[in-house]
Amino acid sequence: MFNKAFLLTIFLMMTSAVPAIAAPACQMIDKVLGTFSLVRDIQIDQNDKHYAENMSKLAALVEQISLPALVPPQSLDELSAESAALFHYISSLRTAVASAKSGYDDHAKQTLNTGITKAFTASIQSLAYYWNCMPEQPAPDIQMVSVAEARSAPNKPLYLGAADTSVKPVRGERVKPLMEKPGIRNRLADNRPTDSRLAGRVKFGLVTPVSNTSLLLAFMVFFGLFGTLYIVHKRARNYKVRDARCFVHMVSKMRMGKSVHGIIIVDISMNGAKIQHRKLIKKQKKLQIELGGIWYPGQIQWSNQRFAGVKFDRPIGAQVFNTVLQSPGSSIAAPTNTETLTSS
DSSP, rough: OEEEEEEHHHHHHHHHHHHHHHHHHHHHHHHHHHHHHHHHHHHOOOOOHHHHHHHHHHHHHHHHHHHHHHHHHHTTTTHHHHHHHHHHHHHHHHHHHHHHTTTTHHHHHHHHHHOBBBBHHHHHHHHHHHTEEEEOOOOOOOOEEHHHHHHHSTOOOTTTTTTOOOOOOOOOOOOOEESSSSSTBSOOOOOOOOHHHHHTOOOEEESSOSHHHHHHHHHHHHHHHHHHHHHHHHHHHHHHHTTTTTEEEEEEEEEETTEEEEEEEEEESEEEEEEOOOOOOOOOOEEEETTTTTEEEEEEEEEESSSSEEEEESSHHHHHHHHHHOOOHHHHOOOOOOOOOOOO
């Protein structure tokens, strides 16, 4: 029972640990993409009132973005490039917000224009793949960014007012859209001004309960094989033990509490024994049987006025079992009580 509970606990921990980390990451990706819509509105709409409103929304949204949620410490080595690009982007947003609050609107707009790079768009795409995120609702398209282009000019700013159609695929390189999922493409670049309130409705969730499906399947197969081998081994062992049950009819001792009584072992196996007693066992559940000078604890499985079946807590060793079979009279001490036990 303990082994089954242990295996079930391990399985539940494996299946629940990854979603617990991936769900906040998908929420952070949603917030990062929400900043794209606000930056685009700030670039396109020159109205001072709208600029102030969008900058205020951007400041509130930036405060909610947590880099550790997107790139946890345990994934920092694997996502080092994505972490650097995210840090650069979030830092540019915070600098722009601080400049706007200080009244330096021109500097704020310039910082926003240079904050979005091709390295960042490729990074946000990689993070979406890594956490297996997709939107619950369709969204406008974003521009295509190739891996080679992102590597050759990682810090080149991308202006969100119009799509960049000059990016060509490189032989041997796979052209990757920002989010190669239905409804996410072309999120960042669109010639038409859009209302940021509509963009805020696009939410990201977890596609599947886990992201590293292959790793989870490997763990499941491993523990499945382990459990199967354990059950097969246990049943085979029990079968061998039952098959080795032998009639011995030898004198021994049993201990219940602090009392020691003489008994006769009628038959014995490595798992348990059938004993003969003199109305000594009534409602007791535990006892100890002496074999070769060693006390073996066991559980009383059944009993009547003369006989009882005992299962040892742990199977006795093969050496002790063979000794009992070969010379039961000499290897087991005689009973110390005054009663003489006879077999029926």
